[in-house]
Amino acid sequence: MDDMPSQSSPLNQDLIQSLKDLLGEKGWTDDQEIISPHTSDWRGNFVGHSDFMVSPSTTEEVSEVMKLCHRYGQPVCPQGGNTGLVNGGIAYGEIVLSMARMNNVRSIDTFNNSLVAEAGCILANVHTAADEQDRYFPLSLGSQGSCTIGGLISTNAGGVAVLRYGMMRDLLLGMEVVTANGEIWSALRGLRKDNTGYDLKHLFCGAEGTLGIVTAATLKLFPKPKTATAWLTLETPQKAVELLSLVRKHAGDSVTGFEILPKVGVELAAREIDAVRDPLPNEAPWRILLEVSLASEDHAQDVLQTVLEKALEDSLITDGVVAASLSQAEMFWHVRESLPLVKRGFLTSVNHDISVPVSKVPQFLETTEAAMKEMVPDVEIFAFGHLGDGNIHYGVAERTDAENPTVKAKSLDITFKVHQIVTDLGGSISAEHGVGLLKRDELPDHKSETELNMMRSIKKALDPENLMNPGRVISVR
Ligand SMILES: Cc1cc2nc3c(=O)[nH]c(=O)nc-3n(C[C@H](O)[C@H](O)[C@H](O)COP(=O)(O)OP(=O)(O)OC[C@H]3O[C@@H](n4cnc5c(N)ncnc54)[C@H](O)[C@@H]3O)c2cc1C
Incomplete structure (x- = not known):
């Protein structure tokens, strides 16, 4: 955390008074009960600290806040809903700049x-x-x-x-x-x-x-799109990739969603979260949630029905159902959206947000699982996500009551290995969540010096005093 402010350095009191005068009572707080939910993430993985939070209500107020912070050399940490997953929006001594009041x-x-x-x-x-x-x-x-x-x-x-x-x-x-x-x-x-x-x-x-x-x-x-949604079960990720190709043949660019879920994940979700149940509870190890959007709902339903029949005929899937109503489609999506939330109750896990070319997802899953089995005796792989984009949320997990708990102790080695395989396959170590502090120090292993230097040059050009979320994404020191 080299170029970040020290958690203990006191804030300039002239600056604080100027911010209070500028924003009025609704626009600032130094109450730790109010600030602390903004300085830890929703999972409780990252806990930071800040003595002062501002909540401007107009662009002009944001501008005046930044002019004052610039004059006093005061770093700020901008924050929206604090749902980020990479320790990017948690303050470590900076003033928190909450955007919550600019909500029109x-x-x-x-x-x-x-x-x-x-x-x-x-x-x-x-x-x-x-x-x-x-x-x-x-x-x-x-x-x-x-x-x-x-x-x-x-x-x-x-x-x-x-x-x-x-x-x-x-x-x-x-x-x-x-x-x-x-x-x-x-x-x-x-x-x-x-x-x-x-x-x-x-x-x-x-x-x-x-x-x-x-x-x-x-x-x-x-x-507004007219959608149809299907829930399919299948044996392997390779069959899922072939299924995507088949769907595209019939629906072209109208495939809106193509999400992969493991049977084990759906079962865990069903145990922990209300109204979650597997729409097709059979032994196949994988599920696909598929959505297409076309000119009319009838057309979308017909396309999915055709795909389903062809996929069964070609043995790409073991079973499948097209949602008969909007509420059934919402139920399928509820299962998908529950998956990021289930792991805490039952498993200790180290999570990754990776992407590889869609065609290489099966190879990624196979190679990584073999590597993880060598590292963690009772490993449970919890891999799900946006298969259609080649983006897998890859959890390396073990039950919280595992006989030889290994995952926590080996978390750095696990991540190093997963990311090495991703890089070997031409992928990215952050598909959609970003870098924050969590992955910053790994970037040099995955980007060229030329690329990192261009990033540093942009940062220095737009923020020469290093006041904007210093130390996140790229270190300029
Ligand atoms: C259950 C769950 C599911 C999720 N699913 C997905 C998913 O499918 N895909 C995905 O991409 N992400 C996903 N996320 C991650 C997260 O929701 C996204 O990263 C989201 O974009 C963060 O928005 P936020 O308003 O909460 O930003 P915050 O967490 O507050 O901030 C995120 C980053 O943006 C900066 N920032 C925030 N507002 C501003 C601003 N106005 N100006 C400048 N910088 C700013 C912060 O400093 C920080 O670095 C998921 C998170 C959860 C909890």
Whole structure:
């Protein structure tokens, strides 16, 4: 944590008084009962500290906050919904800059199919705002009741519809940012074409708060899709990859979701979480949740029915069912969304968020499982996720009552090995969660010096005083 502020260095009291005067009572707190939920993550894995939190309510206030912090050389840690998974939004001595009060949808343009949302807007509320105008914002993930537009942009979040609509980066038409020295850059125009030089919004997307504060964004909207959803069971990940190819043959680019789940994971979810049950409880070790979006629901249902029959005929699946109603489809998705939440009760696990080319997912799973069996006597592999994007959330687990508990003690070796296999297969050690502090020190093993130097140059150019989330993603010292 070399270039991060010391947890014990006191804050400048002139700065604190100026921030209080600027923001008024609703805009700041030094109450540890209020601050502490913001300085630890939802799993309790990372616990930081901050003496002061600001919650500006307008872009102009964010700008004034940053001007003051710049004048006093005070680092800040921006935060949205605090659902990030890589220790990027937890303060370690910095002032917490919460975006929670900037939560307005500023405008919707149905002819341009675009929506301008402030950074603190919760994703589920953006879904509702789009829905009320008969439009659709497609980014969808398990944390959507808490995560914010600013956090989603800053982590370039993925989720369950990337196959059809892309990552957050692909859904951006414009952005408003406050820079490290407090200037406001506003480019919310919502243009689909604009080739007037560097596309700066893409720098701030995925920067994890290290380059500036995202205060608002213009997002792409779509016509509401007509979907059909199926739950399939199958023997191997290789058959799943072949199944994806078959679905694409019939549905083209209309495949919205293609999620893989292990039988063992669904069983654990069913034991721990309300209203979760395996829709097809049979012995096959894998399940696929498949969604297609087409012009009409009937057409989508017909396509899935055809795929299902063909897949059975070709022995790609052992069984399958197309959801007969919206509530049944929601039940299938509930099972999927429960998976990230189940591990704590039953297992100790070391988790990874990796991607490899889709065609190499079976090889990744096979090679890594063999390697893990050598390292951990009673290993249980808990692998699930966005197979259609080659993105697997790979948990190396053991029961909490394992006879020879090994996973915790060997966690660094386990991660090193998993990431080495990923790199050998041409993959990425962070598919969608980002780098934060969790993976920062691993980057040099997976990126060239040239690439790291370009990243450092960008950071130094936009934040020369190193005030924006210092030490996260890339160290400049
Ligand atoms: C149950 C669960 C399921 C999840 N599923 C997925 C998934 O499928 N796909 C996926 O990609 N992620 C997933 N995540 C991770 C997480 O939800 C995303 O990373 C999300 O984008 C974080 O948004 P947030 O508002 O909570 O950001 P935070 O956690 O508050 O912050 C994340 C990072 O962004 C920075 N930041 C936040 N707001 C701003 C801003 N306005 N300006 C500048 N920097 C800012 C922070 O400093 C931090 O570095 C999941 C998390 C949970 C808990």
